[in-house]
Structures are given as structure tokens and as C-alpha cells.
């Protein structure tokens with residue numbers, strides 16, 4: 013059991029904020045396959061305060077989805093206070109600050125991973141959050157900007173500021189999303205902290221989730237790219253952690269059935285046109301283990317009707333899965349930046 017504030021998870025596995033991905037359809041499917049706690053998409057505080065419709069849409073959730081966490085992208089204290097006021101009465105169980113996003117358009121504004129370079133500012137932001145939130149505050153960090161020498165100090169200053177958990181992606185900003193995850197650095201941080209450490213990095217299978225727990229001593233993990241087109245990973249990790257059992261990969265029929273549910277959820281949420289467009293990237297991820305998928309990828313990107321997408325799924329049904337291939341064994345076609 014993993015406990016954090018009001019959150020009690022039987023399996024310590026969380027779906028993190030994923031920009032452009034973790035909206036209602038993705039979260040709803042993950043929940044169905046055993047994910048007990050998810051984050052909304054990261055919220056850019058500037059957009060929320062200046063009321064972009066898109067940000068309003070990102071904040072949409074249903075009661076059945078609770079408990080949920082919200083992550084804020086911000087470096088300005090005034091803006092942060094305004095956002096904390098706006099979300100004060102919403103039923104989020106954790107409010108997280110992003111000090112991990114490596115994108116240039118984010119870091120050039122002093123936000124995301126850039127906060128690792130300005131630890132005093134990071135501490136001020138966290139203190140402000142702790143003072144103004146009624147629920148636990150957490151920090152999402154990378155190991156550092158270009159090396160991990162200050163990782164423990166940053167994590168400790170977050171703890172001193174009053175945060176109740178730390179999410180750590182075991183790479184530096186300079187590594188982006190590739191290169192080795194440094195389990196040792198996460199383990200060092202875990203040893204020094206009293207608050208729970210929730211680790212991420214290359215958890216693409218149940219075995220890799222177990223490896224993260226074993227090598228770092230972390231309290232929970234988040235699964236990011238491993239869940240793209242692969243919501244089954246949540247129940248696979250649960251079975252493996254609790255019973256040491258390796259579940260069989262979903263069969264073709266199960267994959268197609270889940271794709272259809274995902275497409276429907278997407279169209280119900282965004283409307284048919286945007287729903288289809290949003291779903292196309294998932295279509296590619298869901299089908300990465302099918303035979304000859306490379307040849308069909310171009311066709312997927314050209315799809316322009318929901319009926320066309322369903323027809324295309326039938327084509328995949330006839331094609332079948334590649335031999336000895338598992339959805340999680342390969343990082344092929346998963347985002348690297």
C-alpha cells in the first residue's frame with residue numbers, strides 16, 4: 013500500500029502528467045486496466061490565468077477519475093499564487109511543480125528543468141505552494157541540468173520547503189529522453205530523504221518496474237512511454253509485483269477492442285474531427301507490434317474519417333502480431349524528445 017495524503021494505492025504505480033497525452037481518454041483507459049492514480053496534462057500557469065480554451069479543456073475530468081493530481085508549469089510567484097487560488101476548491105489530491113521539462117521553449121522562460129539551475133527560486137515556489145495548498149505538494153525533478161551533482165541538495169531543499177513527495181526522472185535535462193537511467197543517483201536521493209520518492213525512467217515492462225524498485229528502493233513509480241498504446245502495462249506490473257506472475261501479452265482481438273474504445277473516448281471528448289486526429293498517434297503506438305506496420309503507417313496518418321480508422325483496424329486484425337514481439341520490449345516509435 014502506498015499512501016500520500018488522501019491517496020491510498022494498492023499498487024504503487026502512477027500515471028504521470030504527459031503533455032499532449034494524458035487527457036481524459038488516456039486516463040480513463042489506464043484506470044480500466046488498473047492504474048489507480050493519474051495526473052492531468054501539465055498545466056501552464058500563464059495559459060490558465062489568461063484563460064486559454066485549450067487549458068480549460070485540459071482541466072476537464074469526471075468524478076469517476078478521482079483521485080487525480082495536477083502539475084503546474086511556472087516560474088513566476090505572482091502567477092503561481094493566482095493559479096493556486098483558481099484551483100483551490102478543485103478536488104485534486106496532489107499539486108506538483110514541474111522542474112523537469114527539458115523543452116527549449118519551456119526552459120528559455122526559466123520554467124521546467126531550468127528551475128534546477130535556480131534552486132533558490134525553486135525553493136521559494138515550493139514554499140509558496142505548501143503555504144497555499146490544502147493538499148500535499150510534490151516536486152517533479154530530473155537528476156540535474158547536465159550532471160547529477162546537485163540532485164540530493166535540490167531534493168532535500170524541497171523536503172525542507174514542506175513538500176510531501178518527490179517525483180524523479182532518472183536522467184539529466186541534457187539527456188532528454190534517451191541515454192541510461194541512473195538508478196544509483198535515484199537510490200542516493202532515496203536514502204537521504206524522509207518523504208516518498210516516486211521514480212521514473214524506461215519503465216517499459218513489469219520487469220523494468222521491479223528493477224526500478226529493487227535498484228533504487230523507491231516508494232512508487234510512474235509509467236510514461238511504457239503506457240503509450242499499452243494500457244495493459246498497469247495490470248501487468250500489478251500482477252508481477254504482487255504475485256511474481258508474468259501475464260500474457262494481449263491478443264490481436266484485445267488490442268483492436270481497446271483501440272476502438274480509445275477512439276470512441278477520444279471522439280466523445282474532443283468531437284469526431286479532433287478526436288480522430290488526437291487518436292492517430294495512439295493508433296501508431298497500439299500497432300507497433302503488428303506485421304508490416306511500417307508500410308501502413310503512412311495510411312494511418314492520412315486517415316480522415318472515424319469509419320476509415322475502424323476499417324483500418326480491421327486490416328490490422330487480419331495482419332496479426334509479429335512473432336516473438338512484445339509491445340513493451342521495444343522502444344520503437346516512442347517519443348524520444
Ligand SMILES: Cc1cc2nc3c(=O)[nH]c(=O)nc-3n(C[C@H](O)[C@H](O)[C@H](O)COP(=O)(O)O)c2cc1C
Nearest residue numbers: 028029030031054152181212213214215236237347
Ligand atoms: C510525450 C511525453 C510527455 C511528457 N510530459 C510530461 C509532463 O507534462 N510533465 C512531467 O513531469 N513529465 C512529462 N514527461 C516525462 C515523464 O513523466 C517521465 O518522467 C519520462 O518520460 C521518463 O519516463 P519513461 O522513460 O517511462 O517515459 C513526458 C514524457 C513524454 C514521453
